[in-house]
Amino acid sequence: MERPLEGIRILDFGHVLAMPYCTMVLADMGAEVIKIERPGKGDDTREFGPFIDGESAYFHSINRDKNSITINMKHPKGKQLFLDMVKNADVVTENFRPGTMEKLGVGYEDLKKVNPKIVYASICGFGHDTVYPGRPGYDIIAQAFGGLMSITGYPDKPPTRVGSSIGDIISGLFTGIGILSALRARETTGEGQKIDIAMTDCIMSVLENAVARYFATGEVPERIGSRHPSLAPFDVFKTKDGWMVIAVGNDSLWERFCKGLGMDELLGDERFTSNEARSQHHDILKERIERWTTDKTTDDAVDTIGKLGVPCGPVNTVDKVVSDPNTAHRNMVVELPHDKLGSIKLVNNPIKFSSMNTDIYMSAPHLGHHNRETIKKIAGYTDEQIRELVDEGAI
């Protein structure tokens, strides 16, 4: 066994980001993911920029290690093909609007008649079981509705969307945990079940301290920029060529920090004698520290402060983090061969096992590239039957 999830077969209607992210992680780890796309068009993200020679770099980053087949689910033979595949699959995944699969006659209740062992996982904005069945749930809507935007950003700026689609991604990760848990339970019960993930639930689940504080005190948490609510200096600071973070969590680090940087005068200043006092005067403190940091490059400042044993680090831009020595050491960027582009660079799977491989092994599929082999293998159709499906527009 080379990869930990070998032997799990997933029929995946995932499109755009939330569910494709989930099945990407599982595919890297060895699950057989069969991406089911609309004939002719496929996943919308095939047409999302940025492009490399006409291929969507975005689509490639999320769909590596998957097989692609096309099915017209509105064609009776297309639907039958899918049901024939469900008989030999472990998991069905989708992130349509609620009700879409039911309208096609392939909701969980339909599928479990065909295969009671099937695990069915859905992701949508507000859940299948919801008071808002018709509401769309894009990432920005989930980040906003779930409360995360209200606590991200600076007080004098609007609520801030996280710079990547964290609402989709976190939902995908929770769904991955759900699928693996349901498969484990199936070992005991012999039966599958449905997992109903709402992006807004997932966002609420990652608010951590903000909700704990609200329930404990009734105070509604607000945006406070990058700083820590009760520790200081614990924030982002300007340097000569960029930005860095410094995380002084207690008085002994504070002393080491001041002495090490020749700011001894701050130690006697009563505005800075405790975390509470420093937090209260974080603005003045930041100004004073930036007088030191803006004079140094990020690398020099991180080096000097790091040597004092004070936690700190650079604010890396994307070019910096992908070229950091630790990124190479941990093989976090891989370059895959691609039949049209020659090769393509992607961020690798971050789950590192001591005795198994989870590295990306195959670039994203062309639309319907695996139709014939997959339909033969999983549905057991003959060449003749497959030709019919093509002729009739069912795949």
Added chain:
Amino acid sequence: MERPLEGIRILDFGHVLAMPYCTMVLADMGAEVIKIERPGKGDDTREFGPFIDGESAYFHSINRDKNSITINMKHPKGKQLFLDMVKNADVVTENFRPGTMEKLGVGYEDLKKVNPKIVYASICGFGHDTVYPGRPGYDIIAQAFGGLMSITGYPDKPPTRVGSSIGDIISGLFTGIGILSALRARETTGEGQKIDIAMTDCIMSVLENAVARYFATGEVPERIGSRHPSLAPFDVFKTKDGWMVIAVGNDSLWERFCKGLGMDELLGDERFTSNEARSQHHDILKERIERWTTDKTTDDAVDTIGKLGVPCGPVNTVDKVVSDPNTAHRNMVVELPHDKLGSIKLVNNPIKFSSMNTDIYMSAPHLGHHNRETIKKIAGYTDEQIRELVDEGAI
């Protein structure tokens, strides 16, 4: 079987947030999580505010559904007790600095001698296998180093930390997927393995489009606030009493939006005829749309625009999202009985199964509350032996 992960036993050195978040999710789903804490003091977060009657609301929010035992790992009998428990456990989890477990003589290589089936998972800033073994990896350092801060926030403001500790949480979720995958592989191989999670790897893995864009074009992604890079209007907008998001992704929605809100004049304006044009003039467009939104409450504006079929939603503050009807409908806030506080409110697990329960069932443990029963059950010690451990300060 009531919960999907019943039968999995986890010995958890997790402290603060990253690993405790992981084991919290697994505990909600039925895994038996035994939180191992330092005698007398316990997890640092027991002393993190906010407090309710002296109990940390923060600690409670992350450690529900777990058992607590105390072990002095530097005491030979404490260490032996732990090793005796490893013999009857499935998983060991920790988020110490690299090398800590090895120094105690309980690194993965030590543990697999005692139980070759053990799955061992670690989370730290830069990985156990790293070029930066001594570097601390707080959440803010991972968010900064991994590139997420550089793309979050407004261009005229500093890089922005996400308002919750997403670096810890995402690492916890990836680790959960890793643990369940390793347990599945063990069914086939009969052997455990080690999982080495770096928070900085995990942050890189969620940058999605930002990295795809950089690899495709060489352009270093920058902060653009809450708006979409290539669609408009797709952003946050001020209302009379707060904020809302509007997500117009294509020309037909744009037409519906303008006509529905009586902004027909914008349809003829050549600055707004395509997504590309609208993105280019997003500032002017935002000003125009805010002339409409600032005059309405968030609820009214969301209602009006939503009825047009245009995706939109409120930017909920924490009080709003926890009291939303869908939150109640999905049982996302639970109130648990607590022996000291009477009851405590927490955000529920977001993974909803059709035939199993994943709701929180037990409030967080007092320090060492489960010493006696757990040590008897898992290590098979007698009352006499346990008394000795207490007398000698080993637990």
